[in-house]
Amino acid sequence: MRVLYHLPLSPYARKVRLVLAEKRLPFELRLEKAWERRPEYLELNPAGTVPTMVEDNGLVIPDSCVICEYLDEAYPDSSLMGRTLAERIEVRRLTAWFDGKFAQEVTNNLYGEKYLRRLTRRGNPDPSSIRTGFTALRYHLDYIAWLAENRKWLAGASLSLADFAAAAHLSTLDFLGEVDWTISPQAKEWYARIKSRPSFRGVLADRVPGTTPPDHYADLDF
Template sequence: MRILYHLPMSPYARKVRLALAEKRIPFDLRVERVWERRHEFLEINPAGTVPVLQEDNGLIVADSYAICEYLDEAYPDTPLLGRTLADRAEVRRLVGWFDGKFAAEVTRNLLYEKYQKRHLNRGNPEASAIRAGYQNLRPHLDYLGWLAETRVWLAGPSISLADFCAAAHLSALDFIGDVDWSISEPAKEWYARVKSRPCFRPLLADRETGVTPPAHYADLDF
């Protein structure tokens, strides 16, 4: 069986899980505690990061974007990178935005500081980073809301990897109660549409010891 090495709260792993599920590609999940630096895992991914996809034939694909590109080329029936050159360019731009800019300005300052740091034994959360994360979240949600108001989906007329990438980051933050959805009603409505898709249900069922998500986290009607 195809295996995806992951961490439940990794937005990058969540993005790949959504892509696999939307394409209806069967896979098994295997939690990889990357901080343990397991020798067998480092042999298949020397970077020591998740996600990593292992195909039935033994093929190993590491890095979330490389995996998603691979999936769209190997399983093209449900394209997530767009159908035209313009569509694909816009999907890639927005994936870069959320996996790069949003991750650096929001996800790292909130999810990493408040949740991931303790797993990695890297000290206490930095209050200044958390404040910056909350401040940075507002303009990002405003921009996401603008995209949702002016387009059917974030990158255009069809749901794409851009939607799943943004939703992966926001779902992880929402799990720890760090998304103020009152900032942007269009962003909230877009997220409700995304998390109502069947591919999202396994993410909404995730639970972590010591963390209780807000009541709306798994509520499809918010």
């Protein structure tokens, strides 16, 4: 069976889980406490990050972006990367936006500072990072709302990797109770739509020791 080394709340691992589920590719999850830098894991992925995927045939694929590009090339049915060159540019641009800019401005501040820092015993969160994270989250929810108002899905007419990248980050923050959905009804409507897909069930069933998600986390009519 295909194996995905992950952390339950890693948005990058969640993105890959969503894509695998959407493509109906079975996989087994293995918890990898990346910060422990386990030598056997570093051999699979010298960067030491999660996720890393290992295919049945032994092919090792590290890095969520590399995995998603690979999955669309190896299993092109129900492609999530767009069809035309212009569509593919927009899917990749927005995926890079969420995994780059959103991650740096929001996820790293609210998941990284507030949650990961505690988990890895690196001291108390920096209050200014948390303020920066919440301010940036409002601005990003507005951008998602603008995209969702003007398009069926974030990158255009079709569901794509861009939706899963965005939803993965937001689902992690939502698990931690950090998202005030009243800020943007349009962003909430888009998130409710993607959250209702069968591919989302695994992510909504996640539970981690010491943190209880808010009641609305797994509620499809939140």
